[in-house]
Amino acid sequence: MLYRWYDANCRILPWRETRDPYCIWVSEIILQQTRVAQGLTYYMRFINRFPNLMSLAQAEESEVLLYWQGLGYYSRARNMHRAARQLVQTGGTMPADWAGLRQMPGVGDYTAGAIASFAYNMPYPALDGNVYRVLARLYDCDEVFDTSAGKRFFHTLAEQLLDRQHPRQFNSAIMELGALQCVPAQPDCDVCPVVSFCKAHQTGTEALLPVRKPRTALQDRFFTYTIYICDGQTLLYQRTKRDIWQHLWEFPLVESQGWNEQKWEGVNYKEYEHVLSHRRLHARFIIREVPSLDIELEKLKDSYPQLQKVRLDGFGEFAMSRLTERAIDEWLFTLIER
Numbered sequence: 072m073l074y075r076w077y078d079a080n081c082r083i084l085p086w087r088e089t090r091d092p093y094c095i096w097v098s099e100i101i102l103q104q105t106r107v108a109q110g111l112t113y114y115m116r117f118i119n120r121f122p123n124l125m126s127l128a129q130a131e132e133s134e135v136l137l138y139w140q141g142l143g144y145y146s147r148a149r150n151m152h153r154a155a156r157q158l159v160q161t162g163g164t165m166p167a168d169w170a171g172l173r174q175m176p177g178v179g180d181y182t183a184g185a186i187a188s189f190a191y192n193m194p195y196p197a198l199d200g201n202v203y204r205v206l207a208r209l210y211d212c213d214e215v216f217d218t219s220a221g222k223r224f225f226h227t228l229a230e231q232l233l234d235r236q237h238p239r240q241f242n243s244a245i246m247e248l249g250a251l252q253c254v255p256a257q258p259d260c261d262v263c264p265v266v267s268f269c270k271a272h273q274t275g276t277e278a279l280l281p282v283r284k285p286r287t288a289l290q291d292r293f294f295t296y297t298i299y300i301c302d303g304q305t306l307l308y309q310r311t312k313r314d315i316w317q318h319l320w321e322f323p324l325v326e327s328q329g330w331n332e333q334k335w336e337g338v339n340y341k342e343y344e345h346v347l348s349h350r351r352l353h354a355r356f357i358i359r360e361v362p363s364l365d366i367e368l369e370k371l372k373d374s375y376p377q378l379q380k381v382r383l384d385g386f387g388e389f390a391m392s393r394l395t396e397r398a399i400d401e402w403l404f405t406l407i408e409r
């Protein structure tokens with residue numbers, strides 16, 4: 072029933088049309104925190120530019136980040152690049168077993184299982200958020216799934232359920248069921264191919280499952296960016312600390328514990344709130360038109376790595392966070408065009 076449903080309903084996606092472990096790896100990393108519709112565009116661009124391990128390994132990290140710009144969670148791109156370089160040094164091919172895949176930087180149990188089953192049809196489960204939800208509902212299981220113990224529990228369950236003759240088909244089908252039918256709110260149980268096996272549907276607990284651990288409070292951070300402007304140019308530096316957005320470019324930033332009572336009349340500024348997985352950023356972008364960027368560069372260069380002058384129409388060459396991109400696209404460019 073499940074396979075028949077999958078054949079009739081699955082979405083046609085390029086990474087499903089290939090057995091190339093490299094392409095499947097790229098798709099899985101992109102889709103970890105990204106919806107399919109958005110991920111598809113990024114995947115096509117990425118694969119066109121970096122069609123194989125060698126092309127990815129030979130690229131500069133700054134270019135890889137540029138192709139990742141807007142997807143967030145940039146450590147994923149950095150890890151992929153690092154993994155590609157390591158693999159090229161040790162033979163130039165993707166590992167063909169689960170343990171080898173699992174050792175690649177940025178590859179966890181889920182991604183190793185996905186590549187092993189989709190590329191090589193090996194009998195490993197692949198548990199993403201969709202699969203956790205389907206399993207929790209099929210077994211009416213209120214085990215918290217996003218803890219180490221919960222993950223082990225569901226992994227064992229998935230191993231027991233796995234169709235070892237057809238792991239590729241099984242993993243694809245159960246993931247797609249979670250993505251299209253057994254959705255978080257209002258699952259479409261009336262036409263579900265596994266409704267007769269579904270314990271949560273029998274007890275009416277679908278909406279309560281799966282159970283996740285309580286969310287931790289978001290950490291507030293306060294960023295003030297200064298956009299120095301002179302003669303159609305500004306200053307950008309590259310973040311180097313082990314923190315969010317490592318290696319991305321942005322305007323000189325001062326972080327504070329909160330907003331002070333400074334008066335803002337006459338200052339050209341714009342505020343944004345930007346939420347990441349564990350943080351809420353309160354960002355203020357201030358424009359300062361200055362007589363000479365060289366003077367500012369000299370004053371600031373010891374505090375900001377790689378600080379350099381950049382043309383206002385040259386941002387496209389620098390990988391930036393979504394927050395900085397927003398400030399540029401939604402605000403700075405509208406001011407410049409006036």
Ligand code: SF4
Nearest residue numbers: 253258260263266269
């Ligand atoms: S019957 Fe409903 S809750 Fe159960 S697996 Fe199908 S869609 Fe999900």
